[in-house]
Amino acid sequence: MNGDALYSIGELARRTGLTVKTIRYYSDSGIVPPTGRSHAGYRLYDIDALARLDLARTLRELGLDLAAVRRVLDRETSVPEVAAAHADALDVQIRTLRLRRAVLRAVARRGASPQETRLMHRLAQLSGAERHRLVHAFIDDTFGGFDANPEFVAMMRSAMPELPEDPTTEQVEAWVELAELCQDADFRASVRRMAEMQAADRAGGDTGALHHELNEAVRDRIAEALAAGILPTSAEALPVTQALTALYAHAFARADDGDLRRWLLARLEAAADPRAERYWQLLATVNGWPPVASLAPVFTWFIEALRSGEQPRGEDGPPVGGR
Template sequence: MQYSIGELAHRTGLTVKAVRFYSDRGLVPPSGRNAAGQRRYDDAALARLDVIRVLRDLGIDLATIRRVIEGETTVAEVAAEHVAAVEAQIGVLHRRRAVLNAVANRSQPEEASLAHQRLLLSEVERQCLIGDFLADALGDRPELAGIARTLTPELPGDPSPEQVQAWTELAALMRDTDFRANLRRLVDAHEGGLRRDLAAEVRDAVTPALVAGIGPKSPAARAIVDGLGRDPGELREWLDAVSDPRRERYLELLGVINGWAAPESMAPAFGWLAEVMAA
């Protein structure tokens, strides 16, 4: 059976302009022309237009539609490919809703603008920021892959307002070049012989002293520091880096974003140890 453009439009629910557009792009070629030179289409063209209409309604691009029509792929394969894209879009919408809720609860317009700029990052942009931060802070060291994982924020697809606000602050810390350099100093200290568990050793040695009320200028305090068995110069350098409040704040924010328990604050132990070292 032969159809005019108008008849195809009527049967498919498309406009004449749309049918002509697809025909001009070669997606629905005419099967011939009548005596007046007008294009005529067959049942195959009608079937193609039905496929095009459905795929366009699903948001499929013309290049992919052409691949389907030309037999390079199937509708089922295209649908499977686009499921992930749709899920990603849903995740974006969830995050956008969380951002808008957070912005709506802010009183200052400049704060809302700042939150908007930092939080409406695409997934790719966010991962680039995280990857750049970890690479700069830890360096390209395969042996530190485990540490990198423990420092990686994973914002859920439907974050809470608290997680949104935590990501705002965490993103600012990641962009802080001085903070990155400070973490790099800790990595260098680790490679220089100060073991990764030094913080745990300090906690185990100093916490009892704090509970017992041992003063940092007392001989007992000096004995505790000597018991760590570290070079005083290296210990001072490590302590200066590890006691940076931004490091502890990063871990706190990371816990909120990843749903982890709040980390134990080492600030009192580090402060006590710094006083001992100064004395």
Template sequence: MNEDGGGLLTIGALARRTGVPVKTVRRWSDEGLLPPAARTPAGYRLYGPEAPARLEIVRTLRDLGIGVADIRAVLRSERTVADTAGCWADALDTQIRTLRLRRAVLRAVAARGTAAEELPDVHRLARLTAAERRRIIEEFIADALDGVAAPAYRAGLLAAAPDLPEDPAPDQLAAWIDLADLVQRPEVRAALRRLAEYSARTTPAEPSATAAEDAARVAGLMRERAETALAAGVAADSPAAEPVVAELVAAWLPTQAGTADPPQRDDAHARARLLEQLEAAAEPHIERYWQLMCTATGRPQPPSWSAAGTWTAGALRAHPEPGPGLVLPPAPDAQRALYVYERVAAHVAALVDAVPGEALERPTPCDDWTVRQLIDHMTWENLMITSIARDAPRTDPDADHLGDDHAAAFRASVGALLAAFTGTGLLERTYGPYGAPGALFAQQAAVELLAHGWDLARALGASTDLAPEVADEVLEAARGIYGAAPRTEGGSFAPERTAPPAAGGADRLAAYLGR
């Protein structure tokens, strides 16, 4: 029966007309959302002509998650749909934030490899309020800096205290959890205290209005120059590092005005002071602190100072007082330098081609380098010089440059460098503030490749008589490039060895370089 003859609908007819199951219509009717207009003599419910529209309203509100009591109030005109929707939207926002936080916690737990016993602490840290999070950092700073008179340093730390967004991404939450763990460690507090004490000793009593900006500018210059030197293969203890040190000291000196016993010129005192400053700042725990802080708050990551700081500090130790400056060797004949590199590269590439996969983990004469790491380094050097030629120096020496095919990767790097030599004007240009001729890059590339090719041959038990037709020229180029470099055990250049009387050019090059 669809209708009772008077325009009323049975529950089945209403269900068919609206697509709502009979069971659901009955439940909503029992809950007072859809009262029947009448009943049959047998007690079956009958619904009036307005029931389909009312049922659609109920279904829509239920689909939106609104509760029965609120729907009942809307249907009785006790509350408007707009008011009800607003209230439920607010409630949904809260639920969504809760669900997102739970998801972020689960993602963080998965990413961190959290153990079962750590889970309660992770969950507790994730649920802290903004005030509770700030209190953890404030207590860390107060404890670490207790008794240290460094108000500006303290204020800077407090100003950067983390404030997670309401809907943190999993990496932000993971960073906060790691940060909260980091600041509990005594060694981290000790590191922060050392920095604060250094700041208290060296910060001017009345810093200039541009002090922070000036310091940031000098730090950026140091990072840029050090990264450029690293990309160009300039060793910190080589003569080529001295002009870089001189430039950095000159830029840094004005920032020391107003400090106790400020250095006035580039001399041993100034270089010792700058080295002290760099060593004081070389706190990996604090660098990690700032990395986590920035990730947690969504701020841009500060550039890592690790590699650049290590190079600059090493250059200052190797050049404790101003030297005579860099004296460049004469510019070689560009085409001859290119030919020499081609011959060396051909010999070394043949050697690399012959390296079987099982030999990649063998040790080499280069400390701590396996055969694979040695080939990767040679590949990197080719790619690095190529990038300089294209005015975009690479700074990824620690990346994997070989992939699954070490021989193909090495040959590709040789091809890229040869294309750069011939297609970018590299051999005819000059580079850097000291006007280094581009052809020197070809010479240096040949020296590095032949020296490391010799290392590879030794590791493989192969003949070290590499590129005999040009090896003597490579040796002479090495003498011109590295002749003034300091020779110390453990340094970039070990003391020269004595080559056997009948040694070939590659063997004599290895002996000259201390191998």
């Protein structure tokens, strides 16, 4: 091709595949200025203009705006610099689109109302820091002002929701439900009661340890009783209950008596709030952790067994009026 050749807009259109209208717009915008004009006043372009036009088309097809294209063509910035910045911007857009997709699928699956849809969209749009602040506010409100179990409070503060960049529908739904739960006044009051009990225990000399081995032993013994079909109100449950209260008496350095059983029953009833278990299940779903096994059957069995033990008994039989 002759380097001195000049081309009309129509010739550029044939060579590039762009429309005459598009080339004229680029020319008017200063993206591809004309090299000169014909005797009749028509715009003419040289080989450099053809190269600029080809690069401009490529950059536009990649999604760059005209201002960025002009900076590249005028050598105010390099193609790699513009490409890196644009790729970063696309990453943000992709994350936003993925989140919107997950919210829309959740709305479709739940048959959400307009109000629920707005709430789901708002909560899903929160940044990681905003999600953390929402959960920390819940913890501050429920445990603040109490000398509660420090190990338990620290565990709650360390377990924050981390919604991934490409969340599943289930993760979005779990986060929305978790956020609603953290703001539920009745649930907050229930957790505050647990915090009050922990503070009372610490005032009574409890070290605040979480007693992981004790909890596992209790779960295992009650799981065995459930598997064996032992009813919590039956005579067969008595040895199991006595063995469990003995474990608690040893762990907390207390006498294995009626006071211990009443103390234990009150704490089990407070901890058995199904919303407390749901909190950890939702957090596990959001964070992609293994599913949290339900302890509801364990709590129910132990609570009924302790309540049964508090009822007056016949000489050799189950509690009077028991099932």
